[in-house]
Amino acid sequence: MKILHHPNRNDIHLSSVLYALSDPVRLSIVDRIAHQGEQPCSAFTTPVAKSTLSHHIRTLRESGVVNVRVQGTQHFVTIRQEDLELRFPGLLTSVIQAYKISMNED
């Protein structure tokens, strides 16, 4: 079974997390799994090509924002809620709240 690299909790850096969250597509992915729990990559209906989506998921994984579990040919994505909360308390919650505000304006 293929195991993807994830940074340890203490190697999660604030600037990388903020960068990972600074893209509208990545924000929409994070918002979805924050509300609905683990999702297969195929569940994300974004306006981008499959390879671009893979790149976005990789950016989120390498920054420490999400965990990606490989099962057969599918990749399942969850938020690293506990790690992020222990590392930077309240940060993800405030970003998701800000995302909700920005979405309600459109």
Next chain:
Amino acid sequence: MKILHHPNRNDIHLSSVLYALSDPVRLSIVDRIAHQGEQPCSAFTTPVAKSTLSHHIRTLRESGVVNVRVQGTQHFVTIRQEDLELRFPGLLTSVIQAYKISMNED
């Protein structure tokens, strides 16, 4: 007097704010003016060239994170605290708190 462009409060976008905050030098600038109030650009002792510093300040200004006031040959920088708080409540506070945590580890 030269007046620099600043986005209106409602034109401040979450992804741009997070991108502006996703760089360690820009984070250090924001942290400093958040704690010490308005500062001239010359007060920022960063390990980057003057032109790079100008670029960082511009990124912060164009995203809506800071206000830059021109007085003679000096540029004075403040956080757009009220605008950011009204736009995305609690976001900047949680980022600055996370920055403090990450700094205490070094």
